[in-house]
Amino acid sequence: MVHVTNSGTGHNLPSGFSQERQIWVELIVSDNNGQPVYESGTLLDTAHPETGETEPDGNLDDEDLRNLVGPNGGSGVIDPLTLEADVIHGPDYNRRHEHPPVYQGLANFGNEFIRIPVDGNGEPMRDDQGHFIEEEVFMPFLSTHTDNSFSIPALKTVDVRYDVDVPTGIEGPLQINVRLRARAFPPRLLRALAAGRPDLVNEKMVDRNRIVDMVSAAPVNVQIQ
Secondary structure, eight states: OEEEEOOSOSSOBSOSSTTTOEEEEEEEEEOTTSOEEEEESOOOOOOBGGGTBOSOOSOOTTOOOTTEEOTTSSOOEEOTTTOOEEOEEOTTOOOTTTSTTEESSOOBOOOEEEEOOBOTTSOBOBOTTSOBOOEEESSGGGOSEEEOOSSBOTTOEEEEEEOOOOOTTOOSOEEEEEEEEEESSOHHHHHHHHHHOTTTOOHHHHHTSOOEEEEEOOOEEEOOO
16 A cells, blocks of 8 residues: 655645646566566656657656557547547556555546547436446546546545555565656647647657656565465
């Protein structure tokens, strides 16, 4: 379990335009050889030819979190005209609403713009359990409502409890490394702006969307029973 406390502000964290700001937990569980057994909140260096990055450049600041990915496994894109996102649930998708209170995926404290799609009759769509289907969108005018339950209230602590499956045959002890990371915008949003106005936004500007490590916890070793 990871405890995240908003101890130094008088407002929710993140604040302001909190649907685009990202504050997330990076959790890496490694075996005694240093090989990852489980990871969440990590980034993958990939090329972005749409903004001139023809091959991975070694910079992770310009990479999107992997809770949402494109249909072919990349970062996914946002249409610069409609601002609709071509994304699906990725390997680090946050399943907190499906299995509360255990996280099986990304713990991101940025709030979300939510849209409930409608069917051909204009009725809100529901899943097999009768719950409204909700999808995250990236612009307020595309949403039906805002979910502000993700941000951390002032002087409050959020307990992030992970459900980690340890494969058989893994030798301990396991080492757990945790960081709380933050940045202003998801890179895919900046790339949508670059596609619409390449004269104003380019890959160099996307690269300047720096990740800040707010806090890093000391590594913890855990014996396997």
